[in-house]
Amino acid sequence: MKARIHAAALVVLLVTSGCSAxxxxxxxxxxxxxxxxxxxxxxxxxFTRTDGAAIPQALLxxxxxxxxKLDADGKIVPLLAESWTVSEDRKTYxxxxxxxxxxxxxxxxxxxxVKFSLMRVKTDWTVSIKSTMDVVERVDVVAPDHARxxxxxxxxxxxxxxxxxxxxxxxxxxxADLANKPIGTGPYTVSSRRRGDSIVLEHNPAxxxxxxxxxxxxxxYIKDPTALNNALLSNGIDVISAITVPDSIPQFQSxxxxxxxxxxxxxxxxxxxxxxxxxxxDVRVRRALSYAIxxxxxxxxxxxxxxxxxxxxxxPTDPWYEDLSNAYPFDPAKAKALLAEAGQVKSPxxxxxxxxxxxxxxxxxxxxxxADVGVTVTIEPLDFPAVWxxxxxxxxxxxxxxIQHVEARDIVTFGRPKYYWGYDGKPVQQELAKADAGxxxxxxxxxxxxxxxxxxxxxxxxxxLFPNVxxxxxxxxxxxxxxxxxxxxxxxxxxR
Amino acid sequence: MTLKIVRRxxxxxxxxxVASIVVFLFMAVLPGDPAQVALGVNATPELxxxxxxxxxxxxxxxxxxxxxxxxxLQGDFGRSYVTREEIGPALTDRLGVTLWLVGxxxxxxxxxxxxxxxxxxxxxxxxxxxxxxxxxxxxVAIPAFLAGIILVQIFAVQLRWLPSGGWTPxxxxxxxxxxxxxxxxxxxxxxxxxxxxxYVRSAVLDTLGQDYLRTARSKGLRPFQxxxxxxxxxxxxxxxxxxxxxLATLLIxxxxxxxxxxxxxxxxxxxDSVASRDLLSVQGIVLVLVVGVLLVNFVVDVLYTVLDxxxxxx
Numbered sequence: 027m028k029a030r031i032h033a034a035a036l037v038v039l040l041v042t043s044g045c046s047a048x049x050x051x052x053x054x055x056x057x058x059x060x061x062x063x064x065x066x067x068x069x070x071x072x073f074t075r076t077d078g079a080a081i082p083q084a085l086l087x088x089x090x091x092x093x094x095k096l097d098a099d100g101k102i103v104p105l106l107a108e109s110w111t112v113s114e115d116r117k118t119y120x121x122x123x124x125x126x127x128x129x130x131x132x133x134x135x136x137x138x139x140v141k142f143s144l145m146r147v148k149t150d151w152t153v154s155i156k157s158t159m160d161v162v163e164r165v166d167v168v169a170p171d172h173a174r175x176x177x178x179x180x181x182x183x184x185x186x187x188x189x190x191x192x193x194x195x196x197x198x199x200x201x202a203d204l205a206n207k208p209i210g211t212g213p214y215t216v217s218s219r220r221r222g223d224s225i226v227l228e229h230n231p232a233x234x235x236x237x238x239x240x241x242x243x244x245x246x247y248i249k250d251p252t253a254l255n256n257a258l259l260s261n262g263i264d265v266i267s268a269i270t271v272p273d274s275i276p277q278f279q280s281x282x283x284x285x286x287x288x289x290x291x292x293x294x295x296x297x298x299x300x301x302x303x304x305x306x307x308d309v310r311v312r313r314a315l316s317y318a319i320x321x322x323x324x325x326x327x328x329x330x331x332x333x334x335x336x337x338x339x340x341x342p343t344d345p346w347y348e349d350l351s352n353a354y355p356f357d358p359a360k361a362k363a364l365l366a367e368a369g370q371v372k373s374p375x376x377x378x379x380x381x382x383x384x385x386x387x388x389x390x391x392x393x394x395x396x397a398d399v400g401v402t403v404t405i406e407p408l409d410f411p412a413v414w415x416x417x418x419x420x421x422x423x424x425x426x427x428x429i430q431h432v433e434a435r436d437i438v439t440f441g442r443p444k445y446y447w448g449y450d451g452k453p454v455q456q457e458l459a460k461a462d463a464g465x466x467x468x469x470x471x472x473x474x475x476x477x478x479x480x481x482x483x484x485x486x487x488x489x490x491l492f493p494n495v496x497x498x499x500x501x502x503x504x505x506x507x508x509x510x511x512x513x514x515x516x517x518x519x520x521x522r
Numbered sequence: 523m524t525l526k527i528v529r530r531x532x533x534x535x536x537x538x539x540v541a542s543i544v545v546f547l548f549m550a551v552l553p554g555d556p557a558q559v560a561l562g563v564n565a566t567p568e569l570x571x572x573x574x575x576x577x578x579x580x581x582x583x584x585x586x587x588x589x590x591x592x593x594x595l596q597g598d599f600g601r602s603y604v605t606r607e608e609i610g611p612a613l614t615d616r617l618g619v620t621l622w623l624v625g626x627x628x629x630x631x632x633x634x635x636x637x638x639x640x641x642x643x644x645x646x647x648x649x650x651x652x653x654x655x656x657x658x659x660x661x662v663a664i665p666a667f668l669a670g671i672i673l674v675q676i677f678a679v680q681l682r683w684l685p686s687g688g689w690t691p692x693x694x695x696x697x698x699x700x701x702x703x704x705x706x707x708x709x710x711x712x713x714x715x716x717x718x719x720x721y722v723r724s725a726v727l728d729t730l731g732q733d734y735l736r737t738a739r740s741k742g743l744r745p746f747q748x749x750x751x752x753x754x755x756x757x758x759x760x761x762x763x764x765x766x767x768x769l770a771t772l773l774i775x776x777x778x779x780x781x782x783x784x785x786x787x788x789x790x791x792x793x794d795s796v797a798s799r800d801l802l803s804v805q806g807i808v809l810v811l812v813v814g815v816l817l818v819n820f821v822v823d824v825l826y827t828v829l830d831x832x833x834x835x836x
Contacts, residue, residue, distance in 0.1 A: 067794075069560075069604040069605050069606075069798065070604070070605045070606045070607070072606065076560060076604070076606075077560065077561050077562025077565070078562055152561065152569055152572070152573060153561060153562065153565075154561060154562070154565045154566055154569060205605070205606035205607070206606070206607065220689070220786055221605065221607075221612065221615075221786060221791075222616070222784075222785075222786030222787075222790050222791060222794070223688065223689050223784065223785075223786040224688075246688065246784075247784075248687065248784045249781070249784075250781060250782070250784070252671075253674075253686065253687055253781075253782060253783070253784055256674055256675075256678060256679050256686040256687070257685075257686050257687060257688070257784075259678075259679045259686070260674075260678035260679050260682050260684075260685065260686040261682060262678075262685050262686055262687065262688055409553075409554065409797075411554075411559050411562070411797075411798075412552075412553065412554025412555075412558075412559050412797070412798070412799050413553045413554050415554070415555075415558050415559060415562075416553055416554050416555060416558060417553065420558060420570075
């Protein structure tokens with residue numbers, strides 16, 4: 027009898043422990059519910075103090091909104107600002123705000139919140155992308171629906187960064203516990219989360235804009251790509267936000283229960299050269315390596331031939347895109363000649379890569395093709411992110427590395443000599459500065475110059491651009507084909 | 523008896539302390555800075571330094587350790603660097619999932635092993651008995667994750683009878699909870715059952731050779747009857763020992779199965795925390811696991827005395 031009571035107590039303990047502390051991710055099943063599968067889970071909800079793509083992917087445009095957003099073509103369009111004007115000297119921005127927007131804690135959205143949010147980036151944010159906000163001198167509240175931003179110098183990059191998490195609007199009284207309680211003006215609010223499993227978003231009834239077609243969206247986090255695919259195949263989810271194993275795409279294409287949406291991303295898979303250290307500080311060696319690699323063959327091996335060869339740090343969705351993929355056509359003979367001229371590379375090059383599938387398979391191709399021109403490469407996979415970040419990124423202890431650079435317009439990193447590329451080119455820094463300060467046309471011209479010069483210098487070898495592949499049940503429509511913003515935008519999704 | 527328990531408790535506490543120090547030092551020498559991982563690419567050295575100070579990982583190791591263990595003794599496991607939530611409640615939450623999984627896996631294993639092992643022992647000279655032992659040999663060779671992948675392919679992807687993964691807490695929807703538990707419990711339990719079958723078989727074989735069973739048989743009882751009336755309790759002693767030892771294996775299997783079936787248990791929390799160098803979480807999880815394994819050993823010890831009266835004197 028006593029044993030039975032103990033057993034009952036244990037059951038009670040187990041049942042209650044299974045639902046403790048805000049973890050009961052209640053899901054109303056039904057036609058208004060959509061389940062989307064992701065591989066990377068947000069560590070918490072605070073993208074002002076925690077880096078990584080997963081938090082803005084879930085929250086930006088869905089829970090948080092900015093003054094402006096990026097549309098599917100990569101164009102800056104109004105969101106919480108109905109319109110804006112730029113002064114003659116390009117240093118003063120006047121934003122006319124929506125009057126009907128509210129935060130999910132009930133507070134109205136006003137110019138005070140714009141001032142609060144933009145100035146807070148400088149003082150309270152700890153993620154490093156905040157540096158694009160350094161140009162903000164001050165924000166003036168002209169009227170409740172009129173905010174004026176004054177910059178210390180003209181900056182195109184600043185307005186663009188407002189479309190990212192940096193432009194997210196926070197409520198003055200709603201930042202006490204950002205890691206756990208996000209409060210934004212968006213169409214959804216976070217209703218619950220179960221760590222290691224899911225986040226549930228519910229439609230925000232007070233939303234100023236169009237009511238989203240799905241009132242409940244469950245973001246399911248499934249790290250293993252095969253398990254993610256299985257979840258869609260077995261009806262566990264409705265959408266895979268991004269396929270990470272290209273071999274699995276054909277099985278979805280051949281099954282008429284599913285649609286496959288393919289587009290581009292901002293994610294350049296780059297063979298990084300340590301420009302600051304011999305032998306990679308010799309432009310002849312860098313060019314030789316670029317000639318020695320057959321990028322088409324590499325793309326076939328590393329990503330089943332999907333993706334785009336771009337030959338630069340610029341994806342096709344940027345206004346200054348230009349196809350530079352033929353700057354260094356595959357030419358082993360030329361590579362050998364250049365290497366001979368530079369004096370052979372004697373000791374083996376250390377190719378230190380993150381232990382991620384795309385990097386491992388690309389590294390093998392790189393190593394074998396470089397061996398063909400007489401360059402020995404030792405591949406060293408490092409635990410990602412921790413070890414790669416420390417040894418390659420922070421300590422610059424590498425000759426070659428392969429990594430995706432996922433951020434938008436990250437070509438500007440070549441303007442920083444201390445960045446792990448070790449690239450110190452004054453002309454590139456000057457052109458980048460000119461592009462940031464100029465008119466839109468001047469910006470396009472200067473950015474093209476930057477990309478061309480980096481290609482001439484063979485500052486890195488841009489292997490390919492990651493494709494954006496979404497797989498969904500046939501009845502779900504409205505996806506943004508190209509992943510150009512930081513957000514997985516749920517607002518346009520609707521049943522067929 | 524009291525002295526024995528006091529001694530065991532002392533060993534338990536000492537083991538936990540040693541384990542916590544070892545884990546703490548091990549994490550400290552692993553390459554990878556928690557602050558750098560939290561801040562990601564582009565982080566400036568100043569920011570990293572500031573964050574290290576905020577996390578308190580710029581202090582001497584000993585200070586960090588004593589701060590932590592002092593908190594734990596008062597029931598405070600600290601706040602995670604990465605998730606910024608209290609680690610204590612997160613541990614309880616995750617432990618619940620893992621306990622369900624291990625419990626259900628063990629149940630499946632016993633449901634397979636006891637009948638199959640007994641059958642194989644009683645009929646060990648017959649073809650069907652040998653067939654059962656043979657099958658169990660094959661089962662032992664299959665890793666739990668492979669069993670999981672195969673089960674998912676058949677029952678989730680092809681037949682679509684059961685979910686391929688995910689966790690529904692029992693209070694929210696008991697039906698969905700059970701449906702979700704079936705495949706993970708089976709993949710853990712089938713392999714474990716095969717292992718246990720061999721132990722049950724040899725334990726029962728041993729018992730069958732004992733004099734008192736021969737006596738029972740000579741009084742006209744059939745082999746199964748004799749075994750059920752007089753032998754099973756004796757055969758249970760070695761099986762309980764193995765069960766205790768296997769529980770550690772089961773926990774390791776659970777870590778893998780949690781990954782395959784996307785269950786938010788302690789195992790997946792451990793993997794995530796190590797990857798993100800979330801020092802405090804790793805320490806907390808390992809502490810819970812160590813205490814768990816030691817407690818099982820303790821319970822096994824007690825069960826011995828219950829099952830085998832000869833051990834009660836000591």
